[in-house]
Amino acid sequence: MGKSRGRRFRQMPLSPTGLEQRCDEEDDPDEEPASELLEKVQHPSAEVREYACASISKLLQEQQAIPAFLQRDVVRCLGPLLMDYSLAVRETAAGALRNLSACGGFEVCDDMVSKDIMTPLVALLKECSTGLDANQLSPEKRIEMDKNYTEDIANEAINLLWNVCECSSTAVHIFNKEGCLEAVLRYMKKFSTNVDLAISAANCLQAVTEDNPDLLSSFNASSQQVLETVMLCPESTMKHILLRTLTAGIVWNIKGTIPPGSLGSMINAILKIFSESLAIDAGETIIRMKEAEKNRLKLAVERETEENMSDVTENCVLSEGYDLEEIPKVKKGENDISDFLPPDQRELKEVTALLMAQQTALEIIVNMCCSEDPSDDEWEELSSSDESDFMENLYNDGSGLLMSPLCLSDEVNSAFMNNLIPKKILEKTAFPNSVALDICMHNPSWKPLIKKLNAVQCRALTCLQNILLVSDVDCLGGASLQSIAQHLLQLVFAKIELPTDTEFLEAITSALRALLQTMASKNISQCMTPEQLLSLCEAGMDSSNASVKVNIVSILGISGSILAKGQETAETLKVIGKFLLEVAMKESSLVVAGEALDALFDVFADGKEAEKAAVEIRLLPALKEFQPVFKMRMRKEGKGKYSTDQLCVLDNVKMNLRRFIAYQETLGKSPTCNNEEL
Template sequence: MYNSFKNTAKISPEISNRLLLPPDLLTWVHGERCAVEDDFCINRLEILALECRSGQVSSVGQDLDTKIMLHHYSSEEMNKNYIEDIANEAINLLWNVCECNNTAVSIFNKEGCLEAVLHYMKKFSTNVDLAISVANCLQAVTEDNPDLLSSFNASAQQVLETVMLCPETTMKHVLLRTLIAGTIWNIKDTIPPGSLGSMVNAILKIFSESLAIDAGETIIRMNEAEKNRLKLAAEAETEENMSDVIDNCAVSEDDDMEEIPKGKVRREHDISDLLPSDKWELKEVTALLMAQQTALEIIVNMCCSEDPSDDEWEELSSSDESDLFMENSYNEGSGLLMSPLCLSDEVHSAFLNNLIPKKILEKTAFPNSVALDICMHNPSWKPLIKKLNTVQCRALTCLHSILLVSDVDCLGGASALQSLAQHLSQLVFSKTDTEFLEAITSALRALLQTMASKNISQCMTPDQLLALCEAGIHSSNASVRVNVVSILGISGSVLAKLQDTAETLKMIGKFLLEVAMKESSLVVAGEALDALFDVFADGKEAEKAAVQMKLLPALKEFQPVFKLRMRKEGKEQCSTDQLCVLDNVKMNLRRFIAYQETLGKNPT
């Protein structure tokens, strides 16, 4: 999750006790991170916590020791609203601990912290950073938290709706609206049924607007703005220094004038003080990328029949999840795709109205090469490369989910899916990063499955398929390996229905058989067997290839080995869901051998 903390400090047990943090939460704060900058901030945080608990939020900071404040702030900074600074520190801490600790969320519910937090959301028009902290906190505490729903009365919802309608166009405001939209999705059960459609449409409109912004072009524009700002500052500094030299000369000619201190470098009217704060352009780009990442993650949640948690949403393309999806994707005997996920009418309609599939597809592409070059050669901007890659991976995972829940027409028809297949097949060879490979192979797997179920011809050549699988099968990530053997199985089953494909099927079969026999992961081995069953399930070309590669004797020899591996490794290495899938594979192996024996006696 987005985190604005720069420095960390431990909270002493005494202060932690006064903050009333639970022991397990205290352990986490001590061991991992805490949203405070120094001892002074700890004192501020302690005071705010006590004030919040006493219901005196509006008076926070009024009794702070003036000497401490004078020590911590310069005279210019005293004009700032330090109460909001204290609130920002506290809300950041609250967000972090609630995001990682269920006990903290329970305390948030019981102590009525929502009202205190929403009080500061109302400051969004004058303090967007504080509002973003509140929005992050709200999104964390509202996820899978039905006990909090009753606290979102009409007044609380009005605050959120007001923020969503904010017309400001800065990237920070884009992030703020995106986070609030995510919060409203989390509390959708509080929305009257008659308003649900308009609410979902408003949420997806915000996501669509966020995703429509070209991050690459924004980087180029903001980098240019930074250069201009720094140039103006340098020119102002030079002009100021020249003015000082002239002043010094004038003073030296006038014996009655006092000598100007040697340390003086600028006047009180220095215009650089009026320029934006340092690195504001970089902060704008960072806010945009965070908004886009958040929007994509929430769209994935919207595609699921049950909203997954932050930890779970990323596992949609993992091996066990993919196995379960594909296991449930077939109506036994018919081979038709039966989606395990579903979209409500409201979400489905809003997806189309706001061009969500199109926006997601655009985000799967690589960012502007000029923007990447800017980031690569600017140390302070270089971390943006990782954020750009994260957005791309989230878009691919989002595409995977969209493919599982949308029909062909919603995705643009057969030609659009074929173009998408070409796009993904080109992307897949572009990077070796594990997260990217998992996301791209998951999306490609779902796409090819959709195309196969609708008898849409696939555009990847056998050579491309085998090259993909040769590269993917050596990945250290088991999910990637599961995806590539599944892709090969899907494509092979399509080829088996065509003419003169026996040689290609034989290559595919040998590859899958070798994976099943030599793969270290039992889950991947099981997926390879499952893919074999799909490829050689039916058709003259498949029957011909199976005979030529001696598939039946090879499987007979391997069957007891697979059973032994399941007994020895299954319970130790696999989850309950994975074991269910593997048990099904073992049963299908027995059936497939019997089927091949029948074919041997009665060839087609």
Template sequence: ALSVFPQLQHPSAEVREYACASISQVLQQKQVIPAFVQRDVVRCLGPLLMDHSLAVRETAAGALRNLSACGGFDVCDEMVTNDVMTPLVALLKECSTGLDANQLSPKKCRGMNKNYIEDIANEAINLLWNICECNNTALYIFNKEGCLEAVLNYMKKFATNVDLAISVANCLQAVTEDNPDLLSSFNASAQQILEMVMLCPESSMKHILLRTLIAGTIWNIKDTIPPGSLGSTVNAILKIFSESLAIDAGETIIHMNEAEKNRLKLAVEAETEENMSDTTENCVLSEDDNMEEIPKGKLRRESDVSDLLPSDKWELKEVTALLTAQQTALEIIVNMCCSE
């Protein structure tokens, strides 16, 4: 995979995207990370966060996200030393502006279910979360550059993009923990956004996780809440935790397992109904996929490697969201009851 480094500077955006995707996939293997760090992978990928191609931006952010997630504290420190925060902050602010302008990617406009602005933001927010959780300098830059406003702007998409909202909530919980310098930035408008998410009535496991994370964030910034409102706020936080912990995780796992079996069964039945011409066409496409040249469709599929869970495993994601919500709720309750 080290051989693809020169392709990061290739004139073709598709080649740069493929190179980023290849690196992103390999970086999920911890044993190869030192070699990539030695090759200045951060300085090579960092500028691509502001590439003129949105697809390259997304895959570059995904590669850096994987590096930060799999590399640990030392690698995150190295990333900050190599100035990954400069292009990352610029990317976050530009994407936030894009959301305000309701800018959609060309592929989205052509009817494909792809919004590059939000997908890039999701990768960038996860990268920001990982780095700020590990490095105080990154947290200082977050405060100094006023990143909170941009991050909260993404949260406004919670009704239509819960995955992005969960990423933002994870990041917010991390940057608000033991960060008194950030408290002054949580004005009435910022708190209103968080309260709006807490009151979201959706009952999916992902929304339960989202509300739990936001409740944790509000607890972190409790010093900004007027004394007269603190009691009701704490009650609202505890209610969210109670709702999360009241769900029987065992029954949910069994239910989701059955749902997955039924979904896969229906998929198999639908596949067997394909006629011979479709089968022949699929065989031709399969042969084309084995050629050395990378087809455009395959390139997009292979670049989707930064999520730890497969995109089609929605049942698994729901169960994971519930278990994460319950674990988070328990951890915050312990923090509420015990002073360090």
């Protein structure tokens, strides 16, 4: 499962200069400010350059402003400013480029790399890294302000590097070639004094180490020691939990450098960090942090009031004719607490860090659950089987499924069990705390947390899906498959209206599909009533997401194959069969249509009830009529529209359709027909 890419841009408050005011008042699209601002970044005055970069940074937070700046070569204008003699200009220029990379997307990042943004960026990163070690700047670059420019510039630069490396393989190649690893590790070592910088560096390094074998040789004992030190950092803030989680992800990415004898302990250490992250109740944390914020702001109001009262009292004492009645009284509600909200919003940032840590942990756990797709040789072996072996090949172990070989390494499985990972994942699949949701709904700055809470739930459902497929059910903390099924169904049918959110629907249907598959393989009775099954199917097929539809028809196939072995189920099988036939014949996605055919093979493979239902819905004639249509669709739509893997599966479905028709004919359900191959 791919990780979602967030908008990591910099929101920078600007001073009330005439330049900013002019940009804010610029409403006429014909009066484009891009040209003027890009001219001002070349101004001799460092202050003008700084505010021009800050203004550009603000405008680049809006995607509609990006094309105008790209047309005027903003990258080549701002790139040299990363090495400007003014540190303030460096910071604002890096912030503007960071926003461009975050809001512009993959193509813009590729364009930035092609215009050589990496040359000044790498130089800046290395200079900042040296500055961190020296803890001082050269005299001409030192600015007397209460601000650590080296670390602030480094934070902007590392976020820019993170963005472009996540989007551009060329940027990653340059990262490897220029030896940026050492600089990034130095930023991570600042975790005890600047955790934000360390988190940015860890995020960047986690992205760069993913599927990057060329970088592995750069991880020597010293660099591994840095990662180990960060993983063992004792601080317990949510930000440090996030940092440890990201670092554990880096170590997992470079596991190829770990000696075999240390692999087990390394995996256990990683999953221990994930377990600690997942053990925290995000809902309770939101409630607690919101209360902490309220108390802190209340104290700020009281301190401000006391200071104001003190000033008034002193003024009144000095005034002739002093009267107690003249002392102004502070009315209840007169002070708006939001006015005292500090710009860092520390409690909100802590909760955000926790949710990011949990989401990251779940995404990495998904990758730790490994499964192998059928190889080309396996497909060829299956395809070359005789028709007489069709049912045996297709419905192996009585599960009604063509199952891929799945595995979980002994080291990972043992660490999963030791750290109660599956049990904690199951807990995370529940809906977020209603009180916490209410807090977020009624506080605008906290409202974005709702999306993050939902993302954690969806990642947990995806993890549950993988665990059900690759591990023993005993690892789920004693929860039976039936109880897990009831839990998942409660998530689906908890509200009057079925869920429509695409991400949630994909996650919940994937988990249900894996659960039903596991239950079928163990000959455990299914949990969904026919009414629930059809309601879920109707909701899923209304989705525009092909993955949701694939899951839905697969669920129908699994459930139908079990019903076919029961008694007096023909009526339900007829409804399922008609539904799947309609999907196969009318669905615009060839992948979904193929999955629907596969499900039909599952449902009507065997059993007296299935035979009865097949005759009544005229399944065989319908499939024979549809056979040339499917062949034509594959020829017209297959190439160029679908991946090699999808075409491989579709080709297998096409072959199985021919075999299924032949198999049905051998049952004597219809006169012998022309068995011409597709």
